Structures are given as structure tokens and as C-alpha cells.
Amino acid sequence: MTAADFKSEFLRTFVERGAYYDCSAPEDLDALFLKERVTAYIGFDCTASSMHIGNLVQLMTLRRMQQAGHRPILLMGGGTTKLGDPSGKDEVRKLLTPEQIDANKQSMVAGISHLLKFGEGESDAIMIDNAEWLDKLEYIPFLRGIGRHFSVNRMLTMESVKIRLEREQALSFLEFNYMVCQAYDFVELYKRYGCRLQSCGSDQWGNVVSGIDLGRRVASAQLFGLSTPLITTSSGAKMGKSVSGAVWLNADMRSPYDYWQFWRNTEDGDVGRFLRLFTDMPLDEIARLEKLEGNERNEAKKVLATEATSIVHGRAAANEAAETARRTFEEGAFAEGLPTFEIPRDKLAEGILVANLAQMAGLSSSSGEARRLIQGGGLRVNDAAVSDVKASVSLSNLTGEGVIKLSVGRKKHILVKPI
């Protein structure tokens, strides 16, 4: 599919931005987008207290729908999270308590307030929790009304299930019901809100198709599915997935500055693609940035970082992060915007081992690791490498700005501030 295959503003943009992977009925959906204001949804499970980079393609899809004048529904899986989605998971998910799920939901939604406009207007986003209906389901009526439309034979061939079976890993009956509930959600949203489209990542495609089938059977409705590709970096890694954890969108879990840094460190080969996917930059401008070579490519990365940060944290925070980075990396100066760590003044006056300070400031997870960092020459105080494992700092190390700059590697910096 190319953009030229579509007439509707949304689908053209969607394709041009590189977000298109698959669609259940491209021509019909295109016609629908031309004809009316479409209500569409994407579901998110409440498994963590913040959305992360992995959810971003989906969130951007909702954003672009809104920009094209349609109505996005943010479906929070307060109900489905109680089952646990088997897709892409090697092992049974740890069950969360209803309280945790609810707290996660609140926090996740709060974290994307810049990204979507919620409200009562015609193309304002609405947030719905599928616990609203899933929690109240009655087992037998549900099985008779919905369950009979599902073929176990077919469910067993679905990717999410097959992987579990092939990898010799457990799949509980509880999780097995996940796809049924997700399909039911779609139909329920159609009935309650006239929602015609579910978008998703390619890994959820099977569940979306199940929902479309179910809609035809129980509601005689033509529902649509639209999927995005799985986003990987050009060296093949899953986006934002690392041992150190997901790249969170909530500011209290990853500061705007660190978020900016994440994008700034994008691999060369990904810059153009990410600009299209994760920013609102005009395409011709992206095309220009994409052509920059060598050292100039860093300009494109800065634009990417600032624009992507702006969408999640707002323009002001993004500009501030960019400025902090400029001062730190390009001038080698102390930038006030760097993350800070506060320490009682008298504690610092006594003198404190650099290794321990690094650990307290969160730059190292154990004193052993801090020790190893020093031995490898990776820990610096005020930009000077620490050579002695037993080195300590005190008030005399404070710079003119009244702080101590502690760095791990070339990129991670923290300002230690006495209070």
C-alpha cells in the first residue's frame, strides 16, 4: 500500500509516516474515513505505572486520528489486565491486584496528557476502561452469547498461543481468555460508542481480527482493523527495550532531559524513520534532515529529540532539555537543567566516598558496581576521572555553581547539590 492508494487524509498520513502495516479492508475503511467522523480505539493494558516507548506508535496513531478530525478512544484494559495478555510473553504474567491495576491506569493516562486532547468535543479523545463491562460479565451467558463464536481449533493456531506451546511454556486458561475479551471489547465499543476501528501493533492483529469477526456475527457490523509495524532499530533491537528497563513516558519515571537524550542517541539509520513516526514535523522538512550526512546528521537527531520530547512532555520541557544538553555536551559547561541529587550539607562536609555517592545518586546500583566503574575509568567528578576506589569528596569539591558534577560514562551526568 502506498499513500496514493488512499484518499482520506488520515490514511494517507498514516502511510506516509510509515505507520501502516496491515488493514482488514483498506478500500472500505478509506471510504469510511472520507464519509464521516470515525470513532476508533486502541487498547492498553495497565501493567505498569507509565506508558513507554513501545506504546508510542499506537499513541501517535490516536494523535494523528485526532489531528485528522476523528474521535480516538483510549481503551484502558482495567479488565483485561486481570487476565494477562499472553502475546509476546514468554511466561505467565504476574497477577496484579485490582488496586495496582487502577493506580497504573490513572498514572498511565496522566502521563500522556500532552499527547492527546481529552474532552467533550467531537474529536476529543475519551478514555474508557474495559473493566466497566468485563467485570460484570456473567460466565454462562457470556459463553453462550460470545464464546460459541470462538473456535478453539483456530485459537490454538494463533501466533500468541502457538509461541507459548512451541516454547514449552505454560499458558493458563485465564490467559487463554484474553483474546476473547479483547474481541468482545471491540463489539462493546461499537455498541456503546459507534466505534468502527481498532488499531494495534502487528502482534495484536489476531485479536483484532477476532473482534471484527465477532462484530459481524453478533452485531452485523462491519468493523475494521488497522495495524502498525513492530518498530525496531536498524540494528535489529526492539525499540526502547533494554535491561535497564523500558523508556517511560511519565516524567517522574524518566525525566524530560533523559527522554530527550534517548532520542538524541538514535542510530543514524533510524533518524528519518523516527522523525516520521514520532514527530509532527512536515514531511518535506524530514526529507531534508534525512539527507544530512556525517556530523551534520547530529542536527537531525537534535530536531528529532526536541520534537519527540515536545509531544510527550510539552514544548517548554523539550526546549529546556535541548538547552541543557547543548550546555553540557557542546560547551562542556555545568548546565543547571541536569538531573540533580540533593545531599545534606553536613553529610558532605564530613566527606563521602565517591563510590557511595554515585550509588546514592542512582548512577550505580551497588557499591561493587561503582567500584568497578572507577577501576574502569568510567566515573568522573567535575569532569575529572576518579582513579582511586577509595577517593572521597567533600565541600571543597563544590564548583563555583555550588554543586558537584558526577558523571558515569560520557553521557550520564548528575549534579550533587548540598542542602
Added chain:
RNA sequence: GGGGGAAUGUCCCGAGUGGCAAAGGGGGCGGACUGUAAAUCCGCUGGCUACGCCUUCGUAGGUUCGAGUCCUACUUCCCCCA
């Protein structure tokens, strides 16, 4: 229901004759080179009140001076038979 096999460093894969903080990868982190990139090379990759101490090999017991390694029970998964 019966028989056989598997579970290892809490990121993953994976070797492991009774002396093991446990081979080797991948990943990650640090260093060099660069452009805060990639590729490449080097180092590190249980914890601590640190020349010593503590905790790790599915769970719980047992044998032994000593157990990831042997025995028993349990849990989960795979395969074969029913």
C-alpha cells in the same frame, strides 16, 4: 493414570568428573576510536561494614568434611504409552 526427560548466575541462551562465585555466548555497562551514531578493539558484568564475610543453580528435606553435581518428596514444563 503409567514411563522417560528438563528446570543453572532473578535480562536471555547455555556448559558444568562431589571442592564452584560456577565455562562460553548474546545483551548490558565502562574504556579507546568517533559525531552524544554505527562498526571495531579492550575491560567489567552476585552482594557487603571488602586482602575477609554473606547469598546464589525450580521448592523442601537428606547423605557427605564438603552438593549445581548423589538420594527422597513436591512444583512446573516437554515427550511417549493409556
